[in-house]
Amino acid sequence: MVNPKILITKPSADYELIDSGNEEKLERYGKYVLRRPDPQALWKKSLSETEWKAADAFFYRDLDKKGWKKNHEMQNEWYASFGEIKFNISPTAFKHTGVFPEQEPNWQWTMEKIKNQIAKSKDKKPIRVLNLFGYTGGATLAALSAGAEVTHVDGSKSAVTWAKENAEISGLEKKPVRWIIDDARKFVMREIKRGGKYDGIIMDPPSFGRGGKGEIWKIETDFIKLLDECSKILSDNPLFFLINGYAAGYSSIAYYNTLKPIAEKYGGEFEMGELTILESKGGRLLPCGIFARWSKN
Numbered sequence: 001m002v003n004p005k006i007l008i009t010k011p012s013a014d015y016e017l018i019d020s021g022n023e024e025k026l027e028r029y030g031k032y033v034l035r036r037p038d039p040q041a042l043w044k045k046s047l048s049e050t051e052w053k054a055a056d057a058f059f060y061r062d063l064d065k066k067g068w069k070k071n072h073e074m075q076n077e078w079y080a081s082f083g084e085i086k087f088n089i090s091p092t093a094f095k096h097t098g099v100f101p102e103q104e105p106n107w108q109w110t111m112e113k114i115k116n117q118i119a120k121s122k123d124k125k126p127i128r129v130l131n132l133f134g135y136t137g138g139a140t141l142a143a144l145s146a147g148a149e150v151t152h153v154d155g156s157k158s159a160v161t162w163a164k165e166n167a168e169i170s171g172l173e174k175k176p177v178r179w180i181i182d183d184a185r186k187f188v189m190r191e192i193k194r195g196g197k198y199d200g201i202i203m204d205p206p207s208f209g210r211g212g213k214g215e216i217w218k219i220e221t222d223f224i225k226l227l228d229e230c231s232k233i234l235s236d237n238p239l240f241f242l243i244n245g246y247a248a249g250y251s252s253i254a255y256y257n258t259l260k261p262i263a264e265k266y267g268g269e270f271e272m273g274e275l276t277i278l279e280s281k282g283g284r285l286l287p288c289g290i291f292a293r294w295s296k297n
Contacts, residue, residue, distance in 0.1 A: 004252060005273035007105035007291065011280040014080040015101050019052070020279060020286050021045030029089045029097060030080040032056040036095045038286065046282035059095045067093060079169060083108065085141040086170045088162065098136050098162060102275040102288035106242060107142035110202070113240050113295055114146035117199075126176070127239060132184045132203040132226075137163030139202045139242075140177065141170050148200070149176040153187050155210065183215040185222060188229045197235040204244040219250075227258055238266060240295040244275070246288075255292035268296040 011017070018026040018033065020041040027034050035058035045052065057070045068091050077090040080099070085107070087099040114127055127148040131140045134152040136159060143150045144167065154160050160179050167173050180187060184203070205226070209217040234241075241262055243255050252272040263270055272292040276285040 002256060002270045002272055005271050006285070007102070007273065007275050008285065009101050009104045009275075009277045011278065012082070015082060016280040017101075017277045017286060018279070019045055019047045019281050020284065021282075024052075025286060026052055026055060027101075029099075030078055032074050032078065032089075034091065034097065035059070037061070040287050043284070046279070046284075057091065059091070066095075082138075084111070084145050084170075085138070085172075086166065087136065087138070088165050088169060090162075099138060100135075100288070102277050103138050103244065105275070106244065106291060106293070107138055109293065110139060110142045110200070110240070110242065111146040113200070114143060114148045117239055118147050127200065128198045128235070129200040129202065130198040130230075130233070132188070132201070132230075133205055133209075134163060135159050135204065137166050139204075141166060141172055143200070143202075144172045144175040144177055145170070151178045151180060151198070153180045153182055153184055155181065155183055155215070157181050184217070185226050185229065186215065188226065188233060191233045192229060196233050198233055199235045199237075199239040200241070201230050201234065201238075202242045202244075203230075204246070206246070207249075224258065231262065234262075238262075238296060240293065242293040243291065245290040250290070252290040252292055255290065259292050259294050262294050266296060268294055270294050 035055040256272040
């Protein structure tokens with residue numbers, strides 16, 4: 001059995017979780033501070049309400065209305081860097097910002113695995129990575145920056161367009177990447193027929209979603225099917241497999257158990273646990289999601 005691990009995103013030049021509590025979080029993305037809901041923050045805030053009210057914008061919910069209100073003059077879009085990659089930050093109607101900072105340790109892990117493999121490879125064969133439910137491309141950009149060839153799949157045209165923009169501002173637009181607007185399962189099933197193979201697979205399956213043509217995704221019925229199908233497009237000597245989880249009610253142990261057959265077939269090592277962000281003021285960890293990941297090296 002693998003002991004659970006806690007991955008921590010720490011404050012950086014362009015991002016910090018300033019404070020959290022009372023089901024809210026106060027974050028700085030580049031030059032702007034945002035205040036938005038977070039049901040995981042059950043504790044009391046460290047900073048005063050005056051300090052919270054000084055945020056440049058906050059997300060509100062009033063009966064049947066919701067959205068962002070600005071306290072100060074600010075742009076609708078701006079840039080923020082996370083390590084080697086850059087994102088176009090644009091607060092959405094669903095309280096999101098276009099990036100999930102808690103994923104930074106996974107991005108670093110992905111880059112490390114790819115760079116190490118390239119350094120020790122004798123035949124210089126390209127490393128092919130598949131990013132399913134790719135959203136605005138954090139994992140895609142990480143893999144590209146490390147030297148991999150990436151196929152980015154998402155059912156949302158707007159998300160794929162956003163990911164392309166992030167690749168451009170990160171200076172990665174000329175790297176070998178395929179941008180695919182498609183249902184994840186349908187794409188993988190076609191890859192099985194085509195004989196497509198990947199050395200690394202990354203996925204961030206939602207609890208519920210719709211594909212580009214209205215296909216319905218339910219994690220309780222489709223997740224295991226997708227994993228079985230993904231196992232058929234792994235290369236003969238795969239490098240890694242990473243799963244992230246949000247709001248589905250599952251434990252990282254559940255994801256670990258689903259990936260276990262891969263380790264039994266290829267060997268390697270497993271890690272699982274929680275994704276968290278460290279407050280810059282109170283020093284507490286904000287839980288943000290779960291992960292399970294396997295790697296050969």
